[in-house]
Amino acid sequence: MMNFANMGQRLVRASLMLVLASALASCGGPAEAPPARPPLEGARIGGPFTLVDQDGNSVSDTDFAGKYRLLYFGYSFCPDICPIDLQKLMRGLTQFEKAAPERGAKIQPLFVTVDPARDTPEALKPFVARYHPRLLGLTGTPEQIAAAAKAFVVTYNKVEGSAPDRYLMAHSQLAFLMDPEGKPLALLPLDDPSTDADEGTPDAVAAELEKWVK
Template sequence: MAHRKALSLALPAPLLLLAALTGCDSAGSSVDAGEPPLKGAAIGAPFELTGETGDTVRWSDFDGQYRILYFGYAYCPDICPTDVQRAMAGLKRFEEENPELGAQVQPLFISVDPERDTPEVLREFTDSFHPRLIGMTGETEALKHVASDFGTTFSKGEVQPGGGYLMDHLGYTYLFGPAGEPLAILPTDLGPEAVAEELDKWVR
């Protein structure tokens, strides 16, 4: 897990504070839930990437829907599958308790490892966590631009003798509103129940 912790310092200080508040709120602190923690944050911008079916996917394709967004990669040995599993398990709980609202939440996964994460690999990865999770990726430079627009970063680690490598990246699970506005960081570190509780606060 060291690669995510080492890069956490790259996250803008205000976003780190908001992330902390989001997590504390889910744990039952006295933080006022009246305003989304990320309200007004400069996170998000239009993009075009290649989806897991090979078709172009645009941020605007999901206008009118809430969006869960995670940057990671399918070959990640620990952090990505853990975060995505908890986020999607939390979404499933929310869907069970609030079917109509749950249907308005579109989960998205952006791979920062285009060398290995082909559409086929992405489909297998996303299908293992949630039937509606959509995977996408793109050229490295395009991905860096998108990552920057969404307040995150990534880099390729040292290639090992056998050709394997890790991708250093931040592991935040964002929740956006129907107009693409940032709302909160989902507390995947606290488990699916906390994720479902956070969704229940902001998906209305």
């Protein structure tokens, strides 16, 4: 289902990593390595948004001020990729919460739908509850979703199915970690054929959270 979207998401990842690589290459090679900097530091990702959560409450980006945000775009009717990604992300978060409870509590996990027509608050509520007790499911008008996706360089499009209500949504497969000010820190590891076999696991997600959440 997601195959023809893979090229776009890999290009996004490659572009983000190229920016980082160029910045590092322009520096001289010091005898002692400098402290690691967040891979997405300075990237133009994220921004203001106003959406609706699974309880029907209006939610904006300012509601998460002071919190790290683990953010993933997908949809609840996704037959395979989204459930697998969410399972790994939320298991990784749970693992990190157990190892570092105080820092884990600083992270707010967010699931933003790219299918607002079907993902009403009522549909999102049981869906997000399967993965983590603090996972917020966010929906909104098509215009609100489009604005949020654009801010996070996420692309998506409708793929018609055998019936009007049996369509799929092709979308970028990206998970972001944002800092307490809403600025991007890193992409969290998800399965990708071009990556090493040990990436895209709950352990890898927990390790990335350990690295950047203070």
